[in-house]
Amino acid sequence: MTILEFARGPMLHFALAVFVLGVIWRIVTILFLGFKRYHSEPRNGLVKSLIGGMTVTGSRSWPHKEFIGRTGAGEAIGYGYHIGLFIIVLLGTPHVVFWKNLFGVSAGWWPTLPGGVVHVLSILTVTLLLIVLIRRISHPVLRRLSNFDDYFSWFITFTVMVTGVMAVFGLGGRYETILAWHIISFNVLLIWFPFGKLMHAFFIFPTRAVVGYLQSRKGAAT
Amino acid sequence: MTQSDNNRSSQPTIGQVLDERGVSRRRFMKFCTAMASLMAMPPMMTSALAQNLRQARRPSVIYMPFQECTGCLESLTRSFSPSIENLLFDTISLDYNHTLFAAAGTAAEAARHEAMEANWGEYILIVDGSIPQGAGGVYGTSAGESFVDQLRHAADGAAAILCVGTCASFGGIPYANPNPTGAVPVSEIIHDRPIINVSGCPPIPAVMTGTIVHYLTTGGVPDLDKYGRPSVFYGQSIHDRCYRRRFYDEGKFAKSFDDEGARNGWCLYELGCRGPTTYNACATVKWNEGTSFPIESGHGCIGCSEPNFWDQGGFYEPVTSKLFEDRGQIGGAAAAGVALGAASAYAASRRKKKRSETAGEEESS
Numbered sequence: 001m002t003i004l005e006f007a008r009g010p011m012l013h014f015a016l017a018v019f020v021l022g023v024i025w026r027i028v029t030i031l032f033l034g035f036k037r038y039h040s041e042p043r044n045g046l047v048k049s050l051i052g053g054m055t056v057t058g059s060r061s062w063p064h065k066e067f068i069g070r071t072g073a074g075e076a077i078g079y080g081y082h083i084g085l086f087i088i089v090l091l092g093t094p095h096v097v098f099w100k101n102l103f104g105v106s107a108g109w110w111p112t113l114p115g116g117v118v119h120v121l122s123i124l125t126v127t128l129l130l131i132v133l134i135r136r137i138s139h140p141v142l143r144r145l146s147n148f149d150d151y152f153s154w155f156i157t158f159t160v161m162v163t164g165v166m167a168v169f170g171l172g173g174r175y176e177t178i179l180a181w182h183i184i185s186f187n188v189l190l191i192w193f194p195f196g197k198l199m200h201a202f203f204i205f206p207t208r209a210v211v212g213y214l215q216s217r218k219g220a221a222t
Numbered sequence: 223m224t225q226s227d228n229n230r231s232s233q234p235t236i237g238q239v240l241d242e243r244g245v246s247r248r249r250f251m252k253f254c255t256a257m258a259s260l261m262a263m264p265p266m267m268t269s270a271l272a273q274n275l276r277q278a279r280r281p282s283v284i285y286m287p288f289q290e291c292t293g294c295l296e297s298l299t300r301s302f303s304p305s306i307e308n309l310l311f312d313t314i315s316l317d318y319n320h321t322l323f324a325a326a327g328t329a330a331e332a333a334r335h336e337a338m339e340a341n342w343g344e345y346i347l348i349v350d351g352s353i354p355q356g357a358g359g360v361y362g363t364s365a366g367e368s369f370v371d372q373l374r375h376a377a378d379g380a381a382a383i384l385c386v387g388t389c390a391s392f393g394g395i396p397y398a399n400p401n402p403t404g405a406v407p408v409s410e411i412i413h414d415r416p417i418i419n420v421s422g423c424p425p426i427p428a429v430m431t432g433t434i435v436h437y438l439t440t441g442g443v444p445d446l447d448k449y450g451r452p453s454v455f456y457g458q459s460i461h462d463r464c465y466r467r468r469f470y471d472e473g474k475f476a477k478s479f480d481d482e483g484a485r486n487g488w489c490l491y492e493l494g495c496r497g498p499t500t501y502n503a504c505a506t507v508k509w510n511e512g513t514s515f516p517i518e519s520g521h522g523c524i525g526c527s528e529p530n531f532w533d534q535g536g537f538y539e540p541v542t543s544k545l546f547e548d549r550g551q552i553g554g555a556a557a558a559g560v561a562l563g564a565a566s567a568y569a570a571s572r573r574k575k576k577r578s579e580t581a582g583e584e585e586s587s
């Protein structure tokens with residue numbers, strides 16, 4: 001069995017199983033925990049509270065105008081590499097083929113982006129990821145807030161990106177070897193995903209919405 | 223002077239043989255220019271190559287076909303016109319090849335033993351096909367000897383071994399899962415001779431010739447890649463040299479063999495083309511005297527020059543696909559996740575309840 005066969009065969013199957021099990025485990029646990037019972041009279045009805053939840057989801061996803069000078073750049077970089085990742089993962093041809101196969105759909109409508117666009121985006125995303133790390137290390141508060149989880153989540157995302165870029169540009173070895181390392185690092189990311197901060201991909205918007213909903217029910221300004 | 227020295231010096235040079243057959247100097251130089259460019263030599267090396275090739279004494283070649291389909295030999299010998307490639311192939315003179323030999327049976331075997339003895343330690347051994355080792359090698363025998371024994375004996379007297387085709391190089395189709403005959407490539411049996419793998423199912427005739435020309439003109443083994451193939455021919459992927467590459471880069475893919483994309487000649491990646499993971503000279507040297515190669519005929523590359531190409535899933539599944547035939551495992555993981563989640567939540571709520579009960583008891587006491 002070659003390294004590529006291993007990466008896209010048994011290792012990928014294992015990683016996907018761990019990913020699915022871990023993500024569902026965490027989501028189901030939270031769903032089953034339910035909400036704390038509030039004994040006071042709700043200040044707002046269900047609809048208004050739901051609107052409050054949505055408002056908070058939006059407002060918390062944007063820098064607060066009071067702090068925009070301090071946090072704006074960080075948020076812009078954060079958005080930048082997240083958007084880059086999404087576009088590459090969802091519209092890069094080899095990835096589209098992978099998703100179609102994973103979900104078992106033929107989906108002729110699923111568009112792909114020209115390779116050149118994906119290449120430029122990949123380099124930009126890698127650069128932004130590097131800036132993010134430098135910022136995390138050099139910012140006194142961020143550095144104190146960071147732990148292994150933050151660095152490892154960054155490292156594995158960065159490795160997936162870099163090996164992908166190397167495979168596309170034919171750097172560092174033969175295509176199939178670099179492709180194998182790209183898939184192996186993706187597998188590690190899948191395995192790590194449910195147990196670390198990468199899980200924010202599933203939690204970030206629902207938690208903002210729930211906070212907004214609960215605050216709104218209590219009549220707090222959102 | 224040994225017998226083999228005697229034998230070699232009595233052999234005519236390749237130049238003499240070509241002259242005898244009426245090959246003009248112009249045609250020969252054209253061939254050498256093509257070979258030089260094929261081997262990525264600078265243009266000024268052409269005359270040196272031509273000179274060396276003319277002066278080289280024709281080597282004795284023993285061609286041993288084992289577990290094979292004869293496709294490789296067909297590829298090497300069935301050119302449209304008597305090209306210089308097959309003329310050279312003639313010129314090097316096969317002292318033994320039981321498929322091409324007029325003689326058969328005992329006479330052919332005697333000729334092989336005679337040629338091997340006369341050129342012991344000097345001849346080039348060409349192997350075609352894999353070697354079945356299962357059940358003591360009984361799946362492949364010839365003249366009362368197993369292929370394994372024949373190979374071992376022939377390899378002992380060879381100066382170098384040229385594995386023609388994917389079967390001899392990597393096991394090929396007989397080696398494919400479940401490999402009922404226990405087939406193996408030459409490199410798994412012979413470890414003490416230089417082995418050059420010229421893989422492909424079949425290999426490109428010009429690549430084969432180029433490898434022989436290299437051996438004849440330099441007397442040595444060319445630079446090999448990690449699979450023992452001449453880097454000069456197998457150094458680049460089909461994808462890197464494919465004329466459809468610009469469509470790949472533009473994101474234009476044929477989705478089926480008769481859609482508009484296919485008619486426009488777009489990239490065949492989504493139809494299973496193995497060009498990105500296949501290393502061979504098809505896209506540059508091409509087939510049928512440079513006429514075309516499979517991708518030019520509208521079919522994706524099937525990766526036939528790569529190890530285990532037969533076990534890489536369907537030929538119509540893309541390189542990054544063919545991963546999930548069985549989704550049951552994922553469904554099982556999802557069900558386990560639900561069960562685990564429910565159990566964790568239950569345990570957490572029990573803990574919480576217990577804590578609040580203890581707190582209540584403490585308060586009332």
Ligand code: SF4
Pocket residue numbers: 460461462464465466467468470488489490491495496497498517522523
């Ligand atoms: S047809 Fe195959 S080799 Fe050619 S560009 Fe497309 S994927 Fe690459």
